[in-house]
Amino acid sequence: MIRKQADSSATPTISYDTVAAGYDGAEVISDVSVDVHAGDVVGLLGPNGVGKSTLLKCAVGLLDPLAGEVTIGDRPVRSFDRDALARNVGYVPQSEPTNFPRTVFQTVLMGRKPHFGARPRTRDRQVVATLLNRLDLADLAMRDVNSLSGGQHQKVILARVLAQEPRALVLDEPTSNLDIRHEVEVLSLLRKEAPDGLAILHAMHDLTLAVRYSDWIVLLGEGGVHTQGPPSELTAKDIRDVYGIDVSIHETNDGIVIAPVDTLENYRG
Template identity: 45%
Template sequence: MTVVDALWRRPPRVPARAPQGAVVVEARDVSLSLGGVPVLRGVDLAVRAGQVLAVVGPNGAGKSTLLGVLAGDHPPERGSVTVDGEPLYAWSATELALRRGVLLQRVDVSFPFTVTQIVRMGRAPWAGTPAEDWDDEVVAGALAETDVAAFADRVFTSLSGGERARAALARVLAQEPAALLLDEPTASLDIGHQERILGLARLRAARGDAVLVVLHDLGLAAAYADTVAVLSAGRVAASGPPAEVLTAERLTEVYQYPIEVLRHPGTGAVLVIPRRDGPGDPPSPSPDPTDTTAASTT
């Protein structure tokens, strides 16, 4: 009997709740090339129970590819990925689905499923377990949390982009995995739903889930993440609390665009904005700190 046969034939192992701060999903020295081009280079990353980890970086930094590696969609060329302390391949597909849920940037559906049917698919890993008795309650809760209950009976393909994104997230929430891996969950949403979805991520973390969210919006990362990992050219340029990692100098260097980091005058919260010299004017080039040829003034 092969290892794969053994995984499929054994009853699925239902996960126990991880203690606060425990590593649920981890990448160690992960490297990967796609089409002969290096995309990830020696990445170390830990997604911990009870915390929100935001992965940010410019286009092409490797954010979505890293999420795919953590989810098991892209085997790394070097390094390892573990879930609950064991390699990805040690879990059956059902066991893995009980431990991590994945929201992709784009969700395509070819059949005329309703929103409720799509969300109920998230309960499939729990079939045959005592948790199956709670399916209706969990699905209803996920529909309400993502603000899609009002169109629960509509066909998924009839929804707008933002509505589809929220319905797809509801499916992942209904799955009730120990770790949520969310790729740009706010990309097609209005500002109110952006705040609501990131608030949900914080709520799930408060309940003990491990949450990784890939974001382009640095302001949302600063506001909702416990830890921010900045990717640059496939490497982790910095990782830590938002106030320590999201500095003007670092972000300007990574994004190759002048960025300012301010403190809110009332709350002290970190605010990240592009520098603008004036209405309609491009920003002046940032001085190169390595340039020693420029004349100094006193």
């Protein structure tokens, strides 16, 4: 399931070069240098408030770095206009409210907006139809997105960003609020897309799923990157240093399992 990281000599699709970022001039995170290459899935880990979402926003133009540079290919993110950036990077935020009824087909077609002017063309509709078939959503094409289950809705959102035909995907907690079956379904879908040349950067809380579905792990601690490398190099000490808890890490036939080490005594008053 986990593949070897892409050739580091190639130009990264997304690159953070000594980036500091925050809000109202106050740094949340600093000195971050991370590369995401075509075909790679990079998992961004760390406790709440450590800066995962802040970094993701810098890659999609929602937040300007306070220092350093984020580039897509060889161009700074700030040099793209909105449509050009959307043709290069697809973004899925933590939550996305639906303000009015819309069918699944119409929702996915919105992902084509950066490619057409006033009206979608035949090719735009063909791209959507192909995606719906590929993601097993064709039977839901005329359904109102508000009537879908959580797993179905998340697949539609992924289909919409894939309809942008971007070079990279940036996803903030793409499996939040999903049950385990749909978590695996969504992550497997992403895993299948990366070999087609997509660079994928995603933030997650579930450590076991993150290491199983990522080629490279970036563990954020207080103020910056605590460690980064292949999932197999993540240690219990790294996790204890960042999260403040002890864990056990086991290699199984199905992959790595990370579990908290705890006793009932901790819960006795």
